[in-house]
Amino acid sequence: MSAALEFRSVSVFTAQERPLLEGISLTVDAGTTAILLGRSGSGKTTLLRTVNAMIVPAQGEVLVNGTPNSGSDPIHLRRSIGYVIQETGLFPHFTVERNVGIVLEAAGRPRVQRIQRSHELLDAVGLDPAVYAQRLPHQLSGGQRQRVGLARALAADPSILLMDEPFGALDPLTRSEMQDMLRGLLGRFRKTVLLVTHDLNEALYLGDRIALLREGKLIATLTPAQFLASDRPEIKSYVDAFQRGEQVARR
Amino acid sequence: MNFLAQYGSEIAALTVEHIWLTAAAMLFSTALAVPGGIWLTRSTRWAGPILSIANVLQTIPSLAMFGFLLPLPWLGERAARIAIVALTAYALLPILRNTYAGIRAIDPAIIEVARALGLTDAQRLFKVELPLASSFILAGLRTAMVTCIGIATIAAAVGAGGLGELIFRGVASVDNRLVLAGAVPAALLALVADGVLGLIERRLKVRA
Numbered sequence: 001m002s003a004a005l006e007f008r009s010v011s012v013f014t015a016q017e018r019p020l021l022e023g024i025s026l027t028v029d030a031g032t033t034a035i036l037l038g039r040s041g042s043g044k045t046t047l048l049r050t051v052n053a054m055i056v057p058a059q060g061e062v063l064v065n066g067t068p069n070s071g072s073d074p075i076h077l078r079r080s081i082g083y084v085i086q087e088t089g090l091f092p093h094f095t096v097e098r099n100v101g102i103v104l105e106a107a108g109r110p111r112v113q114r115i116q117r118s119h120e121l122l123d124a125v126g127l128d129p130a131v132y133a134q135r136l137p138h139q140l141s142g143g144q145r146q147r148v149g150l151a152r153a154l155a156a157d158p159s160i161l162l163m164d165e166p167f168g169a170l171d172p173l174t175r176s177e178m179q180d181m182l183r184g185l186l187g188r189f190r191k192t193v194l195l196v197t198h199d200l201n202e203a204l205y206l207g208d209r210i211a212l213l214r215e216g217k218l219i220a221t222l223t224p225a226q227f228l229a230s231d232r233p234e235i236k237s238y239v240d241a242f243q244r245g246e247q248v249a250r251r
Numbered sequence: 252m253n254f255l256a257q258y259g260s261e262i263a264a265l266t267v268e269h270i271w272l273t274a275a276a277m278l279f280s281t282a283l284a285v286p287g288g289i290w291l292t293r294s295t296r297w298a299g300p301i302l303s304i305a306n307v308l309q310t311i312p313s314l315a316m317f318g319f320l321l322p323l324p325w326l327g328e329r330a331a332r333i334a335i336v337a338l339t340a341y342a343l344l345p346i347l348r349n350t351y352a353g354i355r356a357i358d359p360a361i362i363e364v365a366r367a368l369g370l371t372d373a374q375r376l377f378k379v380e381l382p383l384a385s386s387f388i389l390a391g392l393r394t395a396m397v398t399c400i401g402i403a404t405i406a407a408a409v410g411a412g413g414l415g416e417l418i419f420r421g422v423a424s425v426d427n428r429l430v431l432a433g434a435v436p437a438a439l440l441a442l443v444a445d446g447v448l449g450l451i452e453r454r455l456k457v458r459a
């Protein structure tokens with residue numbers, strides 16, 4: 001299997017020289033989903049943002065489909081990579097339809113094509129275009145907004161999707177619906193996904209591989225089964241913290 | 252009625268002159284302050300000093316401002332030039348400040364997404380930042396416009412014309428009817444401008 005994404009000893013520092021990421025090396029195979037898991041401030045979002053050159057590493061490089069991303073024009077690079085963030089990411093003054101088509105609009109594609117593609121994708125994420133295409137983001141529920149965000153990320157048919165806590169702001173039930181929908185979509189369209197979360201449940205459910213980060217360092221990269229079975233203390237503590245409620249309730 | 256028959260056409264002509272002075276000043280100040288405000292959001296370290304300068308301009312008493320400009324070459328040759336330059340100076344601050352504040356008030360996540368989706372700087376400005384800041388910018392234009400219409404009455408002191416002429420003449424001849432003939436249309440102009448711009452401003456407001 002070929003690597004869609006490869007981080008080679010990536011280090012990032014703050015303006016005050018404090019390390020945010022230290023020598024991260026990680027490979028994500030094409031068509032798989034890799035989870036970046038860790039506490040707030042562990043560097044997972046920073047690592048995600050090096051992929052589309054929103055952050056340029058001080059050391060090391062990021063290969064996207066085999067080529068270092070520092071070599072490509074950042075505008076082109078970003079248009080070729082899908083991007084989803086927590087619910088605030090929709091443009092509040094654009095209709096749903098225009099939000100979904102914005103990457104195509106930015107690339108100068110004709111209006112008819114944009115609208116057609118946008119309706120296609122709204123369908124794919126389970127929103128009837130006849131009902132939702134002309135709405136504004138504030139007229140949608142949190143889950144619906146996130147569906148629109150996902151449709152927008154898919155509009156230019158990118159091979160890679162970056163997702164930064166996409167379902168973090170949703171209630172647990174809506175979140176699980178969204179996770180199901182994402183799994184369904186990934187089954188239909190083969191995408192390489194890099195997803196940031198601090199929710200272990202989400203990581204286990206969606207990930208082919210889980211990369212655990214702590215204080216800017218990569219602790220381990222494991223499959224979900226390996227993660228649960230691991231007896232390394234820093235992994236166990238994560239699993240334990242996650243299962244606390246269940247354990248107490250069973251007693 | 253007699254009064255209107257006697258002064259009606261003069262009031263109309265001076266109103267037109269008043270509008271022309273204000274409109275010219277608004278045009279210049281918008282052309283300077285909107286791009287200026289955008290530039291300040293890109294080089295924020297200049298924002299403090301530049302906004303302070305605009306602030307100081309705003310505090311110069313208008314009669315003094317006209318007086319200062321009077322002896323200047325080229326400008327002093329024609330009263331309308333002085334009036335337009337002075338009014339432009341007064342209109343700068345509200346437009347500059349609101350353009351700057353309007354763009355800075357946009358949720359950083361929105362700007363971040365615009366960049367991450369691959370919008371160019373120009374696309375980000377015209378498709379995202381300006382539309383989202385437009386109601387702010389318009390509020391600035393509204394304040395500037397109302398200020399200009401008011402201050403333009405003082406321009407008559409240097410002979411620039413406008414409705415102030417009737418007011419000054421009325422004061423000099425102790426004729427309240429003349430004062431009102433200048434003041435009432437000027438106030439109406441300000442109210443109409445305020446109302447119309449306020450209406451547009453509400454229509455442009457974006458719900459988050």
